[in-house]
Amino acid sequence: MSTNPYDSEAYVRANRFDPTHLAKVTRLLDPKAGAKVLEVGCGRGYLTKAMIEELDLDVIGTDVNPNAEGEAVSDRVRAMSAEDLDFPDDHFDHIVTVHAIEHIPPIEMAFAEMTRVLKPGGTLLAIYPAEPIQGLFAIPTSIILHGTPFKAREVHCHKLTPSKVRAIATPFGLTETHHEFNLLRSPQFVSVFQK
Numbered sequence: 580m581s582t583n584p585y586d587s588e589a590y591v592r593a594n595r596f597d598p599t600h601l602a603k604v605t606r607l608l609d610p611k612a613g614a615k616v617l618e619v620g621c622g623r624g625y626l627t628k629a630m631i632e633e634l635d636l637d638v639i640g641t642d643v644n645p646n647a648e649g650e651a652v653s654d655r656v657r658a659m660s661a662e663d664l665d666f667p668d669d670h671f672d673h674i675v676t677v678h679a680i681e682h683i684p685p686i687e688m689a690f691a692e693m694t695r696v697l698k699p700g701g702t703l704l705a706i707y708p709a710e711p712i713q714g715l716f717a718i719p720t721s722i723i724l725h726g727t728p729f730k731a732r733e734v735h736c737h738k739l740t741p742s743k744v745r746a747i748a749t750p751f752g753l754t755e756t757h758h759e760f761n762l763l764r765s766p767q768f769v770s771v772f773q774k
């Protein structure tokens with residue numbers, strides 16, 4: 580029996596594209612055509628696909644769900660955990676992670692790995708929910724993954740703010756260059772770091 584709570588076909592199939600994330604990649608990272616980009620926690624890879632097709636980037640999407648590759652909308656999606664990235668040091672120009680870091684219990688390990696594979700001078704864009712109560716926005720996911728709403732705080736195991744994310748990221752050598760709060764669609768924070 581799998582101990583990976585994200586080993587769910589139903590969960591990856593429920594994943595949807597949000598074009599506002601592509602707009603944030605353009606506005607906040609301003610990536611050059613051909614730049615190497617890693618997306619961490621990409622689900623079916625909608626944003627990975629859009630970054631390839633609309634921004635002409637060289638993107639790999641990764642997700643801990645072993646069903647992600649099979650259900651992916653792009654052939655550039657790989658099943659891989661954020662805490663153990665199978666890429667060389669200093670490899671990517673940019674890293675993008677959208678509504679994923681709040682799911683990762685060893686979030687420091689994920690930041691250590693993302694920093695390791697980012698080139699010096701490279702940038703990391705993290706988008707994560709602005710929850711007034713931890714787990715509030717994870718109730719549907721808790722039902723899909725666990726059959727109950729009451730594990731929503733296990734799903735969103737962190738209630739993050741830009742200052743908390745900065746405190747996690749800074750010791751690994753990342754410097755925050757921007758953060759913002761967005762209200763519409765769902766309330767969320769955005770942080771940008773440079774290595």
Ligand SMILES: C[S@@+](CC[C@H](N)C(=O)[O-])C[C@H]1O[C@@H](n2cnc3c(N)ncnc32)[C@H](O)[C@@H]1O
Nearest residue numbers: 585620621622642643644660661677678679682
């Ligand atoms: C809310 S979904 C977001 C998916 C996609 N980024 C999006 O915005 O539509 C969270 C994703 O994080 C993935 N995830 C959870 N823990 C992870 C980990 N440790 N490493 C990589 N991905 C993880 C889940 O499998 C899921 O696909």
